[in-house]
Amino acid sequence: MAVALGNDAAGAAGMTISCFSMSPRSLSVEEAHQLLSSMMPAPLDIEAVALHCALERVLACDIVSPINVPAYTNSAMDGYAMAWQQGNYRFRLVGVALAGHGFAGPLNPGECVRVTTGAPLPEGADTVVMREQVELNGNDVIVLAPEKVVPGQNVRQAGEDICQGQTALTQGTRLKPQHLGLAASLGMAVLKVYSRPRVALFSSGDEVRAPGTPLAEAQIYDTNRFALHGLLTKLGAEVIDLGILPDQEGKIRDALQAASTQADMIITSGGVSVGEADWIKTVLCELGDIGLWRIALRPGRPLAFGHIGSVPFFGLPGNPVAVMVTFIQFVQPMLRHMMGQRDWYPQRFMAIADEPMHSRRERIDYHRGIFRCDEQGQLHVRTTGAQGSNILTSMVRANCLIEIDEHHEQVAVGERVTIQPFGELT
Structure with missing residues (x-):
C-alpha cells in the first residue's frame, strides 16, 4: 500500500509515495506530535461502571450535583x-x-x-x-x-462545598481516590466512563527469548514487552500479549492482521530500523499505511506509526530505554486521548543542572535524570550516569527525563533545563 507523508512536499501536496521512497529527513519532535495529533482516533465507547471500579478510569460526561454538599447547615x-x-x-x-x-x-x-x-x-x-x-x-x-x-x-453552610446544579466533576477527568470520594458524597453509585483500550503487544526478533528460558549464543531476554506491559497497565489499558515473533515476514503479517481485528491499538518493539531482517515497515506498507518513520530525538530515532485498517500502530525501537522514552513521548498522549483525556499534556518544570550535559544540535536528547528540591524550594537535576539507549538501569535510577532541545550542544552547570517527571507512570 502507498503511504501519505505529511512532512515532505509530496505529502503536503496530498500525494502518495512508495513506502521505501520516504524522505531521509527525520521529523522534529514537534512535527511528530503535530502529525500524530492530526491522526488521533476518536475516544472509545462509553460504559457504566460501579463507583468502586472507577479508579483511574476517565469520566465520559460531566457530573452535575443533584444535591447540596453539605446537604444541611x-x-x-x-x-x-x-x-x-x-x-x-x-x-x-x-x-x-x-x-x-x-x-x-x-x-x-x-x-x-x-x-x-x-x-x-x-x-x-x-x-x-x-x-x-x-x-x-x-x-x-x-x-x-x-x-x-x-x-x-x-x-x-448548606451547599458550601458544592451547590445543587453545580458541575462537580468534568468530562475527561482521570478519576483518583479523591474524585471517587466526591462522587460518593453526591450519592453516585455508578459512573459513565470511557472503555479501557485494548492494546495488542508483541516483541520481534530471532535473538529475543522469553525470561525463564535458557539463552543461546547471541540471544537476549525480552525486556521491552514487560516494560511496555507495565506502562500500559499503569495507564489503564487492557493488554493483549502476543509474545515474541520471529523475523519472518509471513508470521509478522499474520500477527498484525489478526491483532487489527481484536485491538484498539497495536504496539511492537524492534524491527523498524534499516536492517535486512527488519520486516515491520515492509508488512505495514502491505497491510496499511505509514504516517511517520524517523524522529530527530535520542534515544528512539527509528519509530514507525501508521494504521492497519482503522487501528493505530506503533513500531517502537529495539533498545529498552528508547522503547520507554518513545512510549512516554508519543504513545502515551494518543492512548490518553482514546481514553477520553483530550487535553492532556505531560508536566514540564525547569530545574538547575547540577552537572554538565552534552547533546547534539538538530535533535532533542532525553537524558534520564534525578531531580530534587533544595532548601529554598528550587528544583535541581542530575543525570543517572551513562545514557546509552541499551542501559536500562538509567531508567531504574531516574525519576524524570531531562529534555535538551535541538538548539543546544551542551548544558553547563547551573544552567536551567526542562524536566519531565515520570509521575504516575513509574
Whole structure:
C-alpha cells in the first residue's frame, strides 16, 4: 500500500509515495506530535461502571450535583450552637443535636443546644462556640471570652462545598481516590466512563527469548514487552500479549492482521530500523499505511506509526530505554486521548543542572535524570550516569527525563533545563 507523508512536499501536496521512497529527513519532535495529533482516533465507547471500579478510569460526561454538599447547615466541631447576640454571654441549654439526629424546633433568643461535629444546626442558630471556651453552671452555658467570638464561626453552610446544579466533576477527568470520594458524597453509585483500550503487544526478533528460558549464543531476554506491559497497565489499558515473533515476514503479517481485528491499538518493539531482517515497515506498507518513520530525538530515532485498517500502530525501537522514552513521548498522549483525556499534556518544570550535559544540535536528547528540591524550594537535576539507549538501569535510577532541545550542544552547570517527571507512570 502507498503511504501519505505529511512532512515532505509530496505529502503536503496530498500525494502518495512508495513506502521505501520516504524522505531521509527525520521529523522534529514537534512535527511528530503535530502529525500524530492530526491522526488521533476518536475516544472509545462509553460504559457504566460501579463507583468502586472507577479508579483511574476517565469520566465520559460531566457530573452535575443533584444535591447540596453539605446537604444541611451543620456544626464544624463539638460545642454549643446559638443565635449569637453581641453583649450576651449567658445562654440557657435546652437540648442536644447529634450527627444524624437534629434538635426538634427552633431556638429562642438566649437559648443554645449542645452539638457534635456534623450535627445539623437548629433553626435560629448561626454560631458555634467550642466546648473548651464555655463554662457550665447548671443549665446555663457561660461563654468565657465573648469578645473573641465571631458571628457565624464554626458553621458549615448548606451547599458550601458544592451547590445543587453545580458541575462537580468534568468530562475527561482521570478519576483518583479523591474524585471517587466526591462522587460518593453526591450519592453516585455508578459512573459513565470511557472503555479501557485494548492494546495488542508483541516483541520481534530471532535473538529475543522469553525470561525463564535458557539463552543461546547471541540471544537476549525480552525486556521491552514487560516494560511496555507495565506502562500500559499503569495507564489503564487492557493488554493483549502476543509474545515474541520471529523475523519472518509471513508470521509478522499474520500477527498484525489478526491483532487489527481484536485491538484498539497495536504496539511492537524492534524491527523498524534499516536492517535486512527488519520486516515491520515492509508488512505495514502491505497491510496499511505509514504516517511517520524517523524522529530527530535520542534515544528512539527509528519509530514507525501508521494504521492497519482503522487501528493505530506503533513500531517502537529495539533498545529498552528508547522503547520507554518513545512510549512516554508519543504513545502515551494518543492512548490518553482514546481514553477520553483530550487535553492532556505531560508536566514540564525547569530545574538547575547540577552537572554538565552534552547533546547534539538538530535533535532533542532525553537524558534520564534525578531531580530534587533544595532548601529554598528550587528544583535541581542530575543525570543517572551513562545514557546509552541499551542501559536500562538509567531508567531504574531516574525519576524524570531531562529534555535538551535541538538548539543546544551542551548544558553547563547551573544552567536551567526542562524536566519531565515520570509521575504516575513509574
